[in-house]
Amino acid sequence: MSWDVLLHYAPALIRGFGVTIACWASGCALGLVLGFAVALGAEAPSRALRAVLRVYVEVLRGTPFLMQLFILYAGGPSLGLRLSATTAGVLGLGLYSSAYFSEIFRGAFAAVPRGLIEAAMSVGMAPFDILARVRAPIAFVAASPPIVNTLIVMSKETVVLSIITVPELMYEMQTMAAETFTAFDAIFAMAVFYWCLVEVVSRIGRRVEKRAAAFLVSHA
């Protein structure tokens, strides 16, 4: 490992790390919001809406993330949609993850005990209140372990953004590798870095899982 090279490129790498984290956080935040909306929409009385949402989820889960990024970033301009690489990357990550998050929320809503909803109805709570104060809080807790899991999967997907030239960590590393002929060192460092990141988040995830399980047992 050539430390002086790494030191020289440290500012770019730190910037890249910041971009990685920012893309991950904003992409997943968008995905969570969209996913929640899609899960709610899947309960709509309109058959057409339900069918459209089903297609949305199947298409996004059935095609590779890289392909979706190409469609957004390279294909977008044909539809008048000119996005910067980073915007396309965040939007792409948001759309892709929303399909997974919506399935998680759908499952979590199904896990809310029916008796609680009936109790809320019988004391005269409005449908919105039942959602906001009974169903959503319980569903969020039930969904937290798989959400953390999906967050981990998405943290690894962020490296794909380097292919559409988003200046995140992988991109900066590859720039360094190309300019200094240290490809092996760079890739090795990336492998170690992501492994550490995933290990740390998984550990947090296991803690979240335990707490969620304890909460659901004590409240149901």
Add this chain to the structure above:
Amino acid sequence: MLVSAHSLGYLAQAAGVTVALSLAGIAFGFVIGTLVCVARVSGGPALARLGGAYVSVFRGVPLLVLLLFIYYFLPIVGLDVPALVAAIGGLSLSSGAYQAEILRGALNGVPRGQTEAATALGYSNLDLWRRILLPQALRISIPPMINEFILLIKASSLVSVVGIAEITRVSMNIASMTYRPLEAYVAGGLFYLAINLTLAGLGGLAERRALAGAR
């Protein structure tokens, strides 16, 4: 449709490459996964740790990083392998870690009493695995394995970076030749969708048959 029949022919060929790559990845990954799983479940403390480390590392490193690592690493140790070998190697190593976890989960689904009964009847360790644990674990793991296959088909799009003419790479070529990126990538995406929906359908069928067989 603005993608010519010519391009669709290339894409169909590329779809064959995508499926072949993923099949190779699943097959070699299965061998790795089985070995890792056996090591973790009944291999003694040292082997179990090694298996655990394997799963942790290969699930933790993004596939793109792994692929580039293999691509750059092998020439350094003097092995000048073709891109295809690097691609299949990367897919297999990564899928092996996920399959090891699938098999471990499936083994937990085989009642513990059966292992005890087999031991009481004097089954050797090899016979226990060959005749009792693996056949049942494999049946339980059919649905998650189909799911893993679908994930691998999608993951194989990343081997386009080492220049293999699978769906994603061919779509990129068509996009740059025709200056119609939207049509090229949507067409490529539809090929993936067709493959994965077919797999999901087969998966549902296999699941129902496996359930019927278990009864």
